[in-house]
Amino acid sequence: MNTKTHEAVVFGQHPLTIEQVNAIARREADIRLQDDEAFCARIRKGAQFLDSLLDREGVIYGVTTGYGDSCVVSVPLEQVEALPRGLFTFHGCGMGQHFSAAETRMILAARLQSLCFGMSGVRLELLQRLTQFLQEDVLPLIPEEGSVGASGDLTPLSYVAATLSGERKVLYRGQVRDAAEIHKKLGWKPLKLRPKEALALMNGTAAMTGVxxxxxxxxxxxxxxxxxxxxxxxxxxxxxxxxxxxxxxxxxxxxxxxxxxxxxxxxxxxxxxxxxxxxxxxxxxxxxxxxxxxxxxxxxxxxxxxxxxxxxxxxxxxxxxxxxxxxxxxxxxxxxxxxxxxxxxxxxxxxxxxxxxxxxxxxxxxxxxxxxxxxxxxxxxxxxxxxxxxxxxxxxxxxxxxxxxxxxxxxxxxxxxxxxxxxxxxxxxxxxxxxxxxxxxxxxxxxxxxxxxxxxxxxxxxxxxxxxxxxxxxxxxxxxxxxxxxxxxxxxxxxxxxxxxxxxxxxxxxxxxxxxx
The missing domain is CATH 1.20.200.10 (Fumarase/aspartase (Central domain))
Incomplete structure (x- = not known):
């Protein structure tokens, strides 16, 4: 690990700079997630609002509907919990070389910072686990090829969603390992992504922004x-x-x-x-x-x-x-x-x-x-x-x-x-x-x-x-x-x-x- 030569980078409501993202890529800065009550409450409020809509059987794209052209397909409530895993599973078709370790850190940083905006409807636990990935240098193996840049970097970022869920491969301390194995080693329980969380992770511009x-x-x-x-x-x-x-x-x-x-x-x-x-x-x-x-x-x-x-x-x-x-x-x-x-x-x-x-x-x-x-x-x-x-x-x-x-x-x-x-x-x-x-x-x-x-x-x-x-x-x-x-x-x-x-x-x-x- 490189010597930390930069101030700690805090993910949250304050904007990040290109220099901070590069410091993360080089492992030259400690990383933490903003944890004051106001920030945590804002993140929880979005997830709770989504849950309340589900209780009222609201129609929400990618939560109670299919994805993309399948937005006209209604998903019954008993299948809503299975939808996130399906999304990252069928997008697991990336090809080409993998992004480098430094680029992968930048991609994770870009996705985490976007979700910290508080308008993606994800749980605080998801932000905490993404932060832990960066802190422990658990890096999803992300193929470079397969994104058209809208709806975001769907295929590359599916590898982030999958590894958070304990699936696919990660680079850990220079070795390619099963994500589930590393979760067990670090004492983590793989996340079961909630409705909208796979979409929030994948339907964004983090891969291109990190690079x-x-x-x-x-x-x-x-x-x-x-x-x-x-x-x-x-x-x-x-x-x-x-x-x-x-x-x-x-x-x-x-x-x-x-x-x-x-x-x-x-x-x-x-x-x-x-x-x-x-x-x-x-x-x-x-x-x-x-x-x-x-x-x-x-x-x-x-x-x-x-x-x-x-x-x-x-x-x-x-x-x-x-x-x-x-x-x-x-x-x-x-x-x-x-x-x-x-x-x-x-x-x-x-x-x-x-x-x-x-x-x-x-x-x-x-x-x-x-x-x-x-x-x-x-x-x-x-x-x-x-x-x-x-x-x-x-x-x-x-x-x-x-x-x-x-x-x-x-x-x-x-x-x-x-x-x-x-x-x-x-x-x-x-x-x-x-x-x-x-x-x-x-x-x-x-x-x-x-x-x-x-x-x-x-x-x-x-x-x-x-x-x-x-x-x-x-x-x-x-x-x-x-x-x-x-x-x-x-x-x-x-x-x-x-x-x-x-x-x-x-x-x-x-x-x-x-x-x-």
Whole structure:
């Protein structure tokens, strides 16, 4: 278990942040459920109202009716208790890889927070057991594939409902075990889900929202890392630092773009740009992948705040159906399970992320090419002259980066436009939010690989430039190079770089380097 480095996260009436969900995913925060009397009374009131409706034989979707297109089918009261188990049972058809342990914690956190809104008609005991799952790290094995994002993440979340009931498989302390076995081990009695509880667990956006919290945090770090890599490449390529002049960016003051330019100025402070001449080695204007880096990265920087609003609003909402208004004793049938906001956020982010990959790929192309790298060796090879002809430096890495970038660019097709009519045309317009979130995560994986490769190439480029003479750098870049030096020695003779690339990707995902405040 990781050391707890964050304040305890309390599930209840106070909103959660993306950072808190990520702390839960990393097991860096203790978890508890709000337990004051007012909160507990609010949760109990919703469940009691549903019970009173059942006593009056009220018609409630998913409680006294079938699901989806079967909402016209009446369920007799003697069968109401069996309906929840039936719901999670027939939805047990997920396929593909399982969500990672970290993602599963985020999914559980998203579902628990939604149910804490107090408008889902579930018992307090259900919230307590979900909290215990997170506290004891009992993680349902949830297949990634099978959700169209409305009515919510039905199939993925059926695995949460089933494991709370002591069925299917969980990951516990690194081992796949039967849920019933772990309940017995921990002294728990599996829940017998009450009417509406399976629907409340499943008919929501927790899977896509959990993944979105992960994607957002990683994209936020990627923005800063790509800026730092650009600064290193400016040094390696002897770029024109005047491209990031403060007055220049006040003329087009997009806030994120201005911020990226300021970060670059801070990194490059004190570095003198080479003299430029029409027929000399250096150009008056650097190529776009350097000169326009704030404009490319600035779009991501400017988009993150409003994408955060989409994700955190979804996280802190009651997003199942029907909504239980116990205060006014109403059952409100709606469509809050629709994951359109998450779908749009993830479709947008995967586009922005792919543009980061493309930017860094173009920078690497300049680094390895003697026509554009201002006197660096071909392919950044550091081999001595007597064996230079049999060493190829970063040649293959540049090819691999091109492949990863191409795949990321290919994945930018928005998932949200591929709505399919499902379930006998009851779900005739769906969000595809979970597919969008998984696509965005895949683009992140690819772009983190690109960033790792270009970071090592930038480190090599600066080292080669240092071999040519004095290179002045500020504290931030010196510190970054020092942090890289122990794990990634200069490439003086060709070696297989896979292990180093994998290690660097892991360090990026762990966000081990402190970049900008």
């Amino acid at each position: 979105a919290c992960d994607v957002y945090a990683r994209a936020e770090y990627l923005l800063q890392l790509a800026t730092r890599i650009t600064a290193l490449n400016m040094v390696a390529l002897e770029g024109n630092t005047r491209h990031f002049d403060e007055t220049l960016f006040l003329a087009k003051p997009h806030a994120g773009q201005v911020q990226v330019a300021a970060w670059l100025r801070d990194d490059l402070d004190g570095i003198e740009s080479p003299e430029f001449c029409l027929n000399g080695l250096h150009r008056l204007q650097d190529r776009y992948s350097l000169r326009c880096a704030p404009h490319v990265l600035g779009i991501l920087a400017d988009s993150l705040p409003w994408l955060r609003t989409f994700i955190e609003t979804e996280l802190n909402s009651a997003n199942d159906n029907p909504i239980i208004d116990a205060d006014q004793e109403r059952v409100l049938h709606g469509g809050h399970f629709y994951g359109g906001h998450i779908a749009f956020a993830m479709d947008s982010l995967k586009n922005l992320i792919a543009n980061v990959a493309d930017l860094l790929d173009r920078q690497l192309a300049l680094l390895v090419d003697t026509r554009y790298n201002h006197g660096l060796p071909s392919n950044l090879s550091g081999a001595p002259s007597d064996v230079a002809m049999i060493n190829h430096g970063f040649k293959a890495v540049q090819i691999a980066v091109s492949a990863w970038t191409a795949e990321a660019l290919k994945n930018t097709m928005p998932a949200s436009v591929f709505s399919r009519s499902t379930e006998c045309h009851n779900q005739d317009k769906v969000s595809m939010g979970t597919i969008a979130a998984r696509d965005a995560r895949r683009n992140l994986e690819l772009t983190e690989q690109v960033a790792a490769a270009v970071l090592l190439a930038a480190r090599q480029g600066v080292w080669l430039r240092q071999q040519q003479g004095q290179v002045e750098m500020g504290e931030a870049l010196e510190g970054m190079l020092l942090a890289l030096a122990s794990d990634y020695p200069p490439l003086t003779h060709d070696r297989a770089l896979e292990a180093e690339l994998r290690q660097c990707v892991g360090q990026i995902r762990e966000r081990i380097w402190r970049l900008y405040a």
